[in-house]
Amino acid sequence: MDVSVRKKIIRFENGEKREQTAEVAVEYPLTIYVNKQELVTIVCTPEYLEDLIIGFLTSEGVIRGISDIDNIEIIEATGHAYVTANFVNQFNAKYRSKRYITSCCGKSRENFYFQSDASLLESYNETEIFIHPKQIFERMDEFENSSATFHQTGGVHNAGLTTPDGLICSRMDIGRHNALDKIYGYCLKNEIPVLDKIVIFSGRISSEILVKTAKLGSGIILSRSAPTELAINMAEELGITTVGFIRSGTMNVYTNGNRILMD
Template identity: 50%
Template sequence: MNDLVTNQQKIIRFSNESLLEMEDEIAVEFPLTIVVDGDELATMVCTPTQMEELVVGFLASEGLIRTADEVVSLSLDERRGFAYIELKQKQQVTKDFYSKRFIGSCCGKSRQFYLHNDARTAKTVLSQTQITVDQCFSLMKEMQNRSVDFQMTGGVHNAALCTPDGVVIERTDIGRHNALDKIFGYCLQHRISPKDKIMVFSGRISSEVLLKVAKIGIGIVLSKSAPTTLALDLANDLGITTVGFIRGTTLNIYTHPQRIIEARVN
């Protein structure tokens, strides 16, 4: 599999009061089962790109590792859809904190993996990074301009790791949580400190998204969409600045506004 994000599908489109046969780009959906030290941990549905980053980020997000060096080996069987991981510290991943379950690509209750381990992996963020309102608009625009796969399919989420001056890396996935895990994995593999970074996100800021941002250690999350009440409760508790509805020349600052400076007044 060669980092396949989209595939062509023959469709019939109704337009201008007529039916037309044509081809459309469809987002690829791929099941990946993660096996840690011989135990099946979870099956996630993802976009089959940067899968090593995805696995490393997922393991760190779930508290099984803290650095990429704790992974002794990671091999992908892309034909069968398996990732096999050997860790330095062996763990019984299917008991207590980690019970095997399905992780869906859609929103809401299909993915319920945050239990006891969230309490020990989602720490308070002490980032001193500040950005201007204009930089919020600029970073969102840059991420959207880079989002070619979304422009083709409308069926993926995008996340971008940024400095105040621009995008460092962007990742795409059908699952918003997977896009964040890919960025987390990239940071661990390349020893990139997240403390002075910003997360720019295409989707809703849910409690799960907020927890992942906290686990990565980023103090500012920007979104073109809305937050949820639980996400804002967590953001207040964990010291994360949340900015939503970044569209055109407007935005909403919900929590810890001290990191957003030079607020624009209409």
């Protein structure tokens, strides 16, 4: 499916206007059923949908991991996904009444956040991964070069998983949470350990993004934007290194700077 389409626009520039076309991001509603019960409709970018489903269900505690899934059937034409699971977390049974999650960043995910997070999050104080500032700038450049749809549309968020030496994968979506869920699903499907990996992100590091990073299992998150106060407080408590405003040879280390090799 197309992740972007061209639309006619009128562009104003230097006091003049002209008609042209512009690339815009596609919004795609995906309704997920678990064991024939409707769970949620997520508005997303229509690619890597299986990764999104696996990452979402696991990060929200509906299932424990990919081994709880027997089958996923995705009908792209109608926007439906049918998951057959051999285990569903009964603590989250209330989620089975339908939720609609938009692509915006705000209370749309309120019903799914902070319900069971305390039992899912761990401390990352002992995570043994370190990175040099030079590698941070190199990884951010590599990450941005992989973000073609963002540069074409300006309407999506990007997330990636990297080592200090190279980018492993990147995913984009109109929903910032969805982009990270796609990364999570990719790691679960491919049995990629994350404790020695780094999350790299295009947007603001909010508390929800920090929670997603912790659930993913990474001890470092890098971003071109800044963290919020609550995200910083949570990162300090969990022992996660947060680095923001990575631009043109500058960056801000907000928490747990011991992993940044300032030699």
